[in-house]
Amino acid sequence: MQIEDNVALKPYNTFGIEANAKHMATCTSVDDFNELRGWKNFNTSPKLILGGGSNILFTKDYDGLVIKNDFKGIELVEDDGENLVIKAGAGENWHQFVMHCVSNGYAGIENLSLIPGNVGASPMQNIGAYGVEIKDVFHQLTAVDMSSGEEVIFKLDECNFGYRESIFKNTAKDKYIITSVAYRLKRTAQFNTSYGAIEQELENMGVTELSISAISQAVINIRSSKLPDPSKIGNAGSFFKNPVVPVELADKIRKDYPNLASYPIDTAHVKLAAGWLIEQSGWKGKKLGDYGVHDKQALVLVNYGNAKGIDIFDLSEQIKVSVKNKFGVELEREVNII
Ligand code: FAD
Numbered sequence: 001m002q003i004e005d006n007v008a009l010k011p012y013n014t015f016g017i018e019a020n021a022k023h024m025a026t027c028t029s030v031d032d033f034n035e036l037r038g039w040k041n042f043n044t045s046p047k048l049i050l051g052g053g054s055n056i057l058f059t060k061d062y063d064g065l066v067i068k069n070d071f072k073g074i075e076l077v078e079d080d081g082e083n084l085v086i087k088a089g090a091g092e093n094w095h096q097f098v099m100h101c102v103s104n105g106y107a108g109i110e111n112l113s114l115i116p117g118n119v120g121a122s123p124m125q126n127i128g129a130y131g132v133e134i135k136d137v138f139h140q141l142t143a144v145d146m147s148s149g150e151e152v153i154f155k156l157d158e159c160n161f162g163y164r165e166s167i168f169k170n171t172a173k174d175k176y177i178i179t180s181v182a183y184r185l186k187r188t189a190q191f192n193t194s195y196g197a198i199e200q201e202l203e204n205m206g207v208t209e210l211s212i213s214a215i216s217q218a219v220i221n222i223r224s225s226k227l228p229d230p231s232k233i234g235n236a237g238s239f240f241k242n243p244v245v246p247v248e249l250a251d252k253i254r255k256d257y258p259n260l261a262s263y264p265i266d267t268a269h270v271k272l273a274a275g276w277l278i279e280q281s282g283w284k285g286k287k288l289g290d291y292g293v294h295d296k297q298a299l300v301l302v303n304y305g306n307a308k309g310i311d312i313f314d315l316s317e318q319i320k321v322s323v324k325n326k327f328g329v330e331l332e333r334e335v336n337i338i
């Protein structure tokens with residue numbers, strides 16, 4: 001394990017933003033991390049754990065230690081023939097892990113195919129897509145307390161998972177490095193095609209018999225058709241969360257916009273589609289020099305080349321103001337701003 005100085009972070013974030021880390025170390029094991037804890041500047045340096053860098057926007061250089069988490073390994077830890085627990089190192093690529101499960105017939109995360117990033121970040125914001133969230137299959141995770149070096153296990157009920165939320169984004173923020181995550185999967189699949197677009201895509205694919213690999217492929221097809229591929233156009237997926245608002249506000253908006261995209265949460269609240277709000281505010285496809293709003297998904301801000309992180313942040317601020325002025329809805333950023 002080596003500590004490098006003044007490291008360019010562009011290859012390490014899917015937005016493709018130029019920024020430098022004062023120090024950076026790649027850890028491939030808990031032993032590596034413990035060695036790093038012995039470094040003379042460890043306690044006094046600000047620290048940022050980095051996975052695949054697909055939910056981060058660097059708005060400036062990082063004046064501290066970036067710890068690239070590369071803990072590897074996939075292990076079946078329980079298997080009664082039907083129910084299983086599978087554990088993966090935090091540095092495993094998420095999509096490759098999903099493909100490993102799909103090809104072995106382990107059901108439960110096929111709807112989460114093609115989400116960029118690593119296993120270790122999956123609990124951070126309780127990743128979700130196409131009707132499934134990580135909390136639906138989460139068993140437990142192992143983490144190391146950054147200050148004491150002690151290994152800690154977090155069970156499902158200790159993570160406070162919510163929509164794009166967990167304890168790790170709130171009270172436990174920056175306190176732990178997640179080293180592995182274990183998920184509960186099944187051999188007999190409970191197919192989740194509740195997201196309308198999946199049914200449609202399965203029909204387009206000519207699928208007559210449901211399988212987890214067919215669902216995975218349908219999700220891959222849908223995602224590839226509307227989300228920009230970060231290897232071609234820099235982005236971090238949805239820049240904002242879908243806002244949850246009082247029913248009264250949604251009803252008020254619907255009077256002027258009968259096609260308002262919304263989903264019920266409880267009797268008093270609905271979730272609105274932020275992409276719809278941003279599109280109606282005139283931002284979809286807007287290009288400001290090297291950056292802008294994706295033309296197929298207004299929730300995704302993009303870097304077409306050499307944009308600065310701060311410019312993309314400023315654009316997100318302008319979008320927030322215009323959605324607030326037009327609809328009275330406050331958007332909250334999903335991406336981690338550094
Ligand atoms: P990073 O960006 O590296 O880190 C994210 C945060 O987690 C940071 O605060 C970081 O410090 C922290 N962190 C990372 N690893 C660890 C660790 N081991 N221990 C402690 N803290 C850690 N997200 C969804 O939920 N659903 C989607 O459908 C979705 N689609 C996307 C599509 C595209 C094209 C892109 C680019 C992104 C998308 N995302 C989506 C967002 C992103 O893929 C997820 O948030 C993913 O889990 C981030 O993983 P990462 O390893 O890249 O995390």
Ligand code: EPU
Nearest residue numbers: 129130237238240241242261273275276279296297298299
């Ligand atoms: N919409 C528009 N205009 C747009 C974009 C969307 O009107 O430019 C409307 C769509 O027509 C649809 C609704 O908004 O009625 C929802 O759109 P979509 O199905 O594309 O999903 P989303 O709500 O925009 C969320 C997640 C995605 C996840 C998809 C699929 C959030 C913040 N985003 O997007 O997650 O992949 O659902 O489940 O919840 C991410 O978190 O980075 C991410 C990509």
